[in-house]
Amino acid sequence: MKEKHMKKTIKGIAAPLSLANVDTDVIMPKRFLITITREGLADGTFADLRFNNSGQKRPEFILNKSPWANAKILIVGDNFGCGSSREHAVWGMRQLGIKACIGTGFAGIFYDNARKNGLALPIVSHEIRDKLLQFAKNANSPEVSIEIDTQTITAGEISAPFEMDEATRTSLIQGRDDTLDTLKYASAIHDFESSLSDQMRVSVIK
Amino acid sequence: MTKTLYDKLVDAHKVCDLPDGDMLIYVDFHIMNEYTSPQAFSGMESKGLKVWRPEAHLTVVDHVNATRSVEAPDAQSKLLIDNLENNSIKHGIAFYGLGDPRQGIEHVIVPEQGLVVPGMLIACGDSHTTTYGAFGALGxxxxxxxxxxxxxxQTLRYKRMKAMRVTIQGSTTLGVTAKDIIMKVVQVVGAGGANGFAVEFAGSAIRDLDMAGRMTICNMAVELGARAALIAVDEITQAALxxxxxxxxxxxxxxxxxSDPKAVFDKEFTISGAAIEPLITWGTSPDQSISITANVPSALDYVSPKAKMALERSLQYMGLTEGQPAQSIKIDTAFIGSCTNSRIEDLREAAKILEGRQVAEGVEAIVVPGSALTRIRAEAEGLRGIFETAGFEWRPEAGCSMCLAMNDDIAMDGERVASSTNRNFEGRQGRGARTHLMSPAMVAAAAVTGHLVDVRDFR
Incomplete structure (x- = not known):
């Protein structure tokens, strides 16, 4: 599961998840956070929504129903990904096979975490999001296509533009490692540091 | 050109622009905990990279450690704690672990250690890092x-946020705390209302707050989506340094x-301090709150079908009925702690309510001081005696504990908690656990009566 390279088009079954304020505690409950790796988080993703207390699948939950069990795209409610900074939420969603969430706006840390892991988060108007929710819920084959470079979403009769900032789009398309890329600017960082007075250089007492 | 405090902080830390529209900003100080850093260290090592400036980092154990005893942690938490210590030693980074008198919740110990000053840029793998805005630092x-x-x-790729100002005009009334102010702001602006914004808090009700109160405000600003929270530096800030x-x-x-006097904000909210009452949350999002004198909402209060559905879902999870008076909500547990409200000032406020009173029968009451130093100070002031005499369990170790229940303080399915913490999400304090957020004094009052109650009736 090292699928960092984003294709320019993401295509797949879209599942409607219309709840507002879905937080990262719900996306990845704390009992799955006791780990020092990024792996093995697919089962934990949306665990309390997908499974009941005895570990049985909840048949009423959208991702447990056909055809949405194979969803690659989620159409989500407002403020998806709010709360804790835990990147485990994004790792888990990717491991579950989710490649994009379409919403009206996302919590900031979640948005940045998504970019680092090739999870696309196209932002659309409330009107378009609601149309996509209806489409994902009712279409015979709720297949949605997201073209990253032209910033267009296509779903049946629906064709709509989406917002995505340039840096995120570039990062997704290139599958770039931001840390390595930033080190190309090492001399600029050194220059900045050398301009700092001694009282601006934090040194923590051990 | 006039500038907001936020713009001044960003400009002072800008290293360079990047071709894709982002900028590089310099991080003066970086804090790490045991659960969001392991994969960062291993990721860096796998790329053959080194820590750029080891002395600019601090690691601290706070999320997974048990707080009920000094005994060795269980195997699972030990895995994370040992991993943090090993990574710190290997890379020459300061480590404040269990047993260290400087240990405690990240956002409690950093100000205690004098590690935040105005003008600094601080990052941390924890959403409540907004706390440092109380000092005029960008966290x-x-x-x-x-x-x-x-x-x-030692940098981040960064995009400048829009600027929002929230002004709390006038003064608040007796019994209303910083926690009530920020809960009111979350209620008014909404849980995602400040997504994409850096929020500056202003107005006389903010200026009147001590540093602990200002930290509570900035801490919970993330619950309205703010990526940064700020309060202008004044003589109260300077004295705290x-x-x-x-x-x-x-x-x-x-x-x-x-902020310069004529600085322009992209969005403004103004709230009257006098109109704020002690608040409690009734639902599963921090913006689902009401005054302690009010009733739980009913479907009639909402127009859109989506809002009615959300209400129904929240009420079902919380085990409440429409229109139920807030003060009729009985609790099982009272929890005082977390990076929002576990400072010495918070413990004093709660102790004022508890002095000469008893925790109601059947209520389990727990207090977890935010840091080892806070605990020692509270014990010296006699607060421990007050809590224990009232029937509270006084925890000897500091940590996040039941705020997010990553240690062994897990609320059971259906257990109802009056909590001085910051999130009432489904499952936050345990699977099926029901959280009501409120000020530490309100938690203490609820512990005494066994149900949610107006703290003003206690004074």
């Missing part, structure tokens, strides 16, 4: 990939760390 939470980025480059182990080591001069 914000980051994910693990960004923790790796800071370790290896003295007398800590790192005091006088750092000074970020060159700017006045306040």
């Amino acid at each position: 914000f939470g980051i994910g693990t990939s960004e923790v790796e980025h800071v370790l290896a480059t 003295k007398g800590h182990s790192h005091s006088d080591q750092f000074a970020f001069k060159g700017e006045s760390w306040v």
Whole structure:
């Protein structure tokens, strides 16, 4: 599961998840956070929504129903990904096979975490999001296509533009490692540091 | 050109522009905990990279450790705690672990140690890093990939936020605390209302707050989506910088760390301080709150079918009925702790309510001081005696504990908690656990009566 390279088009079954304020505690409950790796988080993703207390699948939950069990795209409610900074939420969603969430706006840390892991988060108007929710819920084959470079979403009769900032789009398309890329600017960082007075250089007492 | 405090902070830390529209900003100080940093260290190592500036980082154990005893942690938490210590030693980073008198919740110990001063930029793999805005510092939470980025480059790729100002006019009334002010702001602006914004808090009700109150405000600003929270530096801030182990080591001069008088904000909210009452949350999002004198909402209060559905879902999870008076909500557990409300000032407020009173029968009441230093100070002031005499369990170790239940303080399915914490999400304090957020004094009052109650009736 090292699928960092984003294709320019993401295509797949879209599942409607219309709840507002879905937080990262719900996306990845704390009992799955006791780990020092990024792996093995697919089962934990949306665990309390997908499974009941005895570990049985909840048949009423959208991702447990056909055809949405194979969803690659989620159409989500407002403020998806709010709360804790835990990147485990994004790792888990990717491991579950989710490649994009379409919403009206996302919590900031979640948005940045998504970019680092090739999870696309196209932002659309409330009107378009609601149309996509209806489409994902009712279409015979709720297949949605997201073209990253032209910033267009296509779903049946629906064709709509989406917002995505340039840096995120570039990062997704290139599958770039931001840390390595930033080190190309090492001399600029050194220059900045050398301009700092001694009282601006934090040194923590051990 | 006039500038907001936020713009001054961003400009002072900008290293360079990047071709894709982002900028690189310099991180003066970076804090790590045991659960969001392991994959950052391993990621950095797998790329053959080194820590750019080891002395600019601090690691601290707070999320997973048990707080009920000094005994060795269980095998699972030990895995994370040992991993943090090993990574710190290997990379030459300061480590404040269990048993260290400087240990405690990240956002409680950093000010205690004098590690935040106005003008600084602080990042941490924890969403409540907004706390440092109380000092006129730019603090914000980051994910693990960004923790790796800071370790290896001492910078972050950054996009300037829009600026919002929230003004609390006039004074608040007796019994209303900083927690009630910020809960009111979350209620008014909404849980995602400040997504994409850096929020500055202003107005006389904010100016009147001590540093603990200001930290509570900035801490919970992330619950309205703010990526940064700020309060202008004044004499109260300056006074708080003295007398800590790192005091006088750092000074970020060159700017006045306040917004210019005519600075323009992209969005403004104004709330009357006098109109704020002690609040409680009734639902599963921090913006689902009501005054303690009010009733739980009913479907009639909402127009849209979506809002009615959300209400129904929240009420079902919370085990409440429409229109039920807030004060009729009975509790099983009272919890005082967390990076929002576990400072010495919070413990004093709760102790005032508890002095000469008893926790109601059947209520389990727990207090977890935010840091080892806070605990020692509280014990010296006699607060421990007051809590214990009232029937509270006084925890000997500091940590996040039942705020997010990553240690063994897990609320059971259906258990109802009056909590001085910051999130009432489904499952936050345990699977099926029901959280009501409120001020520490309100938690103490609820512990005494066994149900949610107006703290003003206790004074």
